[in-house]
Amino acid sequence: MNYFPDEVLEHVFDFITSHKDRNSVSLVCKSWYKIERYSRQRVFIGNCYSISPERLIARFPGLKSLTLKGKPHFADFNLVPHDWGGFVYPWIEALAKSRIGLEELRLKRMVVSDESLELLSKSFVNFKSLVLVSCEGFTTDGLAAIAANCRFLRELDLQENEVDDHRGHWLSCFPESCTSLISLNFACLRGEVNLGALERLVSRSPNLKSLRLNRAVPLDTLQKLLMRAPQLVDLGIGSYVHDPFSEAYNKLKIAIQRCKSIRSLSGFLEVAPHCMSAIYPICGNLTFLNLSYAPGLHGNKLMKLIQHCRKLQRLWILDCIGDKGLGVVALTCKELQELRVFPSDPFEAGNAAVTEEGLVLVSAGCPKLNSLLYFCQQMTNAALITVAKNCPNFIRFRLCILDPIKPDPVTNQPLDEGFGAIVQSCKGLKRLSLSGLLTDQVFLYIGMYAEQLEMLSIAFAADSDKGMLYVLNGCKKLRKLEIRDCPFGDAALLEDVGKYETMRSLWMSSCEVTLGGCKAVAEKMPSLNVEIIDESEQMEFNLDDKQKVDKMYLYRTLVGHRKDAPEYVWIL
Amino acid sequence: MSSENGKRLLETDAGGLNFEATELTLGLPGEPRVTSDGGAKLGSKRGFSETVDLKLGDNNQEVKLGHSLQEAAKSPVSKTQVVGWPPVRGFAKRGKKSCKYVKVAVDGAPYLRKVDLEIYNSYQQLLTSLEDMFSCFTIRNYLNEKKIDQVNGIEYMPTYEDKDGDWMLVGDVPWQMFVESCKRLRLMKSSEAVGLGLKTAPKYSSTN
Numbered sequence: 001m002n003y004f005p006d007e008v009l010e011h012v013f014d015f016i017t018s019h020k021d022r023n024s025v026s027l028v029c030k031s032w033y034k035i036e037r038y039s040r041q042r043v044f045i046g047n048c049y050s051i052s053p054e055r056l057i058a059r060f061p062g063l064k065s066l067t068l069k070g071k072p073h074f075a076d077f078n079l080v081p082h083d084w085g086g087f088v089y090p091w092i093e094a095l096a097k098s099r100i101g102l103e104e105l106r107l108k109r110m111v112v113s114d115e116s117l118e119l120l121s122k123s124f125v126n127f128k129s130l131v132l133v134s135c136e137g138f139t140t141d142g143l144a145a146i147a148a149n150c151r152f153l154r155e156l157d158l159q160e161n162e163v164d165d166h167r168g169h170w171l172s173c174f175p176e177s178c179t180s181l182i183s184l185n186f187a188c189l190r191g192e193v194n195l196g197a198l199e200r201l202v203s204r205s206p207n208l209k210s211l212r213l214n215r216a217v218p219l220d221t222l223q224k225l226l227m228r229a230p231q232l233v234d235l236g237i238g239s240y241v242h243d244p245f246s247e248a249y250n251k252l253k254i255a256i257q258r259c260k261s262i263r264s265l266s267g268f269l270e271v272a273p274h275c276m277s278a279i280y281p282i283c284g285n286l287t288f289l290n291l292s293y294a295p296g297l298h299g300n301k302l303m304k305l306i307q308h309c310r311k312l313q314r315l316w317i318l319d320c321i322g323d324k325g326l327g328v329v330a331l332t333c334k335e336l337q338e339l340r341v342f343p344s345d346p347f348e349a350g351n352a353a354v355t356e357e358g359l360v361l362v363s364a365g366c367p368k369l370n371s372l373l374y375f376c377q378q379m380t381n382a383a384l385i386t387v388a389k390n391c392p393n394f395i396r397f398r399l400c401i402l403d404p405i406k407p408d409p410v411t412n413q414p415l416d417e418g419f420g421a422i423v424q425s426c427k428g429l430k431r432l433s434l435s436g437l438l439t440d441q442v443f444l445y446i447g448m449y450a451e452q453l454e455m456l457s458i459a460f461a462a463d464s465d466k467g468m469l470y471v472l473n474g475c476k477k478l479r480k481l482e483i484r485d486c487p488f489g490d491a492a493l494l495e496d497v498g499k500y501e502t503m504r505s506l507w508m509s510s511c512e513v514t515l516g517g518c519k520a521v522a523e524k525m526p527s528l529n530v531e532i533i534d535e536s537e538q539m540e541f542n543l544d545d546k547q548k549v550d551k552m553y554l555y556r557t558l559v560g561h562r563k564d565a566p567e568y569v570w571i572l
Numbered sequence: 573m574s575s576e577n578g579k580r581l582l583e584t585d586a587g588g589l590n591f592e593a594t595e596l597t598l599g600l601p602g603e604p605r606v607t608s609d610g611g612a613k614l615g616s617k618r619g620f621s622e623t624v625d626l627k628l629g630d631n632n633q634e635v636k637l638g639h640s641l642q643e644a645a646k647s648p649v650s651k652t653q654v655v656g657w658p659p660v661r662g663f664a665k666r667g668k669k670s671c672k673y674v675k676v677a678v679d680g681a682p683y684l685r686k687v688d689l690e691i692y693n694s695y696q697q698l699l700t701s702l703e704d705m706f707s708c709f710t711i712r713n714y715l716n717e718k719k720i721d722q723v724n725g726i727e728y729m730p731t732y733e734d735k736d737g738d739w740m741l742v743g744d745v746p747w748q749m750f751v752e753s754c755k756r757l758r759l760m761k762s763s764e765a766v767g768l769g770l771k772t773a774p775k776y777s778s779t780n
Contacts, residue, residue: 077656134661160661243697272691274701296691343660375658402658433659459657484656 010039019044038062046504048086048110049529052559053094064103070110072507072553074482076134079509081535083566086110096123104129117142121149129155136162144170155183165191172197181205185212187236187267192216203228212236215269220248226255236267244275253278266290273301283308290316292342303328314338319354319375326358330365338371343402356383363390371396379436380408384418388425397422398433404460407437414438420445433457443467447474455480465492472499482507490517497524505555516545518552522572529561530554532570672751678706678728678759689751695743699730706759727762
């Protein structure tokens with residue numbers, strides 16, 4: 001390859017788009033490293049504290065698209081205090097100062113202030129795309145700044161963020177000259193929006209392909225929007241409550257029928273189930289259907305809807321679909337690849353409406369199934385073994401039995417054998433979440449068979465340190481390990497500290513690790529940040545090494561201790 | 573306190589069924605059932621703390637349980653004590669929080685139905701839906717003055733029981749207020765309502 005001039009190599013590298021591949025390319029030799037870094041436009045940083053903005057900019061001056069993730073995954077379940085960290089401001093500030101031509105910013109679980117959004121909107125002339133997932137810290141004022149200042153904005157995608165909605169006219173801040181929108185998703189906003197401004201915005205956005213509305217957008221506005229944007233591919237309906245005999249409903253039926261390109265449907269944040277027939281004409285083309293925000297839709301109406309969706313590849317649904325409803329899915333959705341069944345009543349464990357039966361039905365009817373998130377009442381080993389046989393292609397398998405230490409109700413045994421069958425059969429499994437009564441045995445199986453496993457979530461499982469050791473020794477590709485309420489202690493933690501440098505992060509909460517154990521890891525591995533999160537002020541007064549640590553989060557980093565940790569986080 | 577209570581119930585009912593919890597009440601879904609001991613919310617199936625309760629008899633088992641479960645077992649309030657379980661995003665407004673199911677009884681019908689008042693925006697929508705459900709009856713509807721059903725010749729008055737236990741005519745108060753205070757609905761045969769002297773139509777019977 002020395003015979004080729006740099007431009008040729010650059011051209012070849014243009015075809016290499018995956019982050020993993022580009023990272024590998026950069027390791028071949030110095031000259032490839034150099035060419036790769038100047039030509040790299042997209043960078044993914046899975047842990048914002050593993051590197052600094054300055055080093056990022058120094059290495060990749062041509063950066064156009066940055067993806068950053070902040071808080072650990074368990075933050076989604078209130079296990080991480082709000083101000084733990086993950087602030088995006090320093091990144092935007094650094095990028096702005098160095099005149100990077102940023103065009104796209106994708107953030108997950110980060111704290112985003114209005115100040116950051118304003119700075120972002122004013123610093124990058126060609127800024128095109130902002131995607132915020134599970135973020136917090138901003139208000140609609142920040143959105144107004146983005147709308148007003150990003151002249152070539154194509155994408156504003158807000159997914160499940162906590163936004164302080166000032167009910168301002170942020171939508172009206174899009175100037176008349178803004179006609180470039182391709183994707184607009186504000187479903188997570190709780191406040192009113194200026195409906196007239198929304199209609200005008202959609203009217204002047206001929207390239208709009210994805211539109212997800214919030215609860216405050218009523219049906220008659222929806223109908224007007226659909227009339228103006230029949231080219232939509234992805235639609236999120238806000239409010240879907242109306243009178244089936246009204247003029248508005250008739251108009252809606254007509255409008256929907258014109259939208260022949262819709263492949264993805266979500267929302268229904270408010271729904272009147274007796275009016276779903278208007279949707280039937282587009283169901284036959286849907287590849288993604290998300291009804292997980294619509295508890296009012298169940299029983300026969302739901303099943304009838306599903307029966308129209310023969311091309312579904314991804315289905316997100318609530319457990320009120322029931323095992324019977326899942327049977328309908330199994331008969332109808334032969335192309336199904338991904339299924340997510342959410343709990344409609346998460347804190348009443350006795351009321352979950354799906355059991356192992358529904359899952360078995362889907363596994364039998366949908367051979368292409370490769371991704372599962374399933375909240376259920378109970379699970380049996382026999383069912384898991386059957387599922388493993390029917391669907392050997394699982395890449396993601398996340399099972400959540402609402403009572404987390406529930407055994408197989410038929411045999412009263414732990415679910416070790418069932419999960420064992422899953423890992424043995426699904427050779428490509430990358431992500432696994434366990435629940436139910438589990439002993440060390442299941443971890444032996446995971447260590448033995450889950451060769452491609454990258455992320456593992458464990459809760460209320462195992463009998464001893466052996467469980468954790470089986471996993472650390474066996475899963476060579478493990479990147480993220482998150483554990484809560486398991487009897488794993490210092491012996492497991494300290495067995496192979498070098499392993500943690502090959503991983504992105506390790507989370508352990510309510511386990512048996514002690515302060516002394518955590519200190520030992522920190523001492524042996526300067527390339528790791530070992531954080532102790534303790535809000536109870538115990539750490540202030542009692543620095544006994546034998547004391548058990550409530551929450552520990554460790555991650556590899558190239559830039560040492562972070563400076564923005566709050567009081568209750570100790571970095572050892 | 574509740575752990576003992578849980579034990580007692582499970583001992584007296586070998587099947588593990590908690591009959592008290594399956595008793596019909598008029599509460600909203602998710603509302604705690606007040607048991608005679610004034611204690612914890614008891615689900616119809618064995619929840620967390622009760623499961624833990626069973627295990628605490630075995631010393632070996634106790635050591636294996638994580639801290640959170642032991643805490644949950646000690647606390648007087650039931651299973652929701654464990655932070656972060658189940659692992660579902662807290663503010664994602666899935667679930668029955670926004671539902672309000674009330675029973676609907678129709679004089680002469682052999683069984684009751686349930687409707688979710690939250691899905692309607694007005695009295696008109698509710699009454700239309702009820703007419704759908706009980707399609708052989710005609711509900712007296714002040715809005716379009718349907719009085720007598722041609723087929724059956726029977727007319728019904730929509731009434732409801734409010735928070736104070738009084739039976740009220742549907743349509744007098746603003747829709748939202750009605751949704752909040754309605755506990756159950758009853759379509760009363762007009763013949764029974766004769767003599768109640770209803771001279772004026774309810775204020776909010778038209779679109780609200």
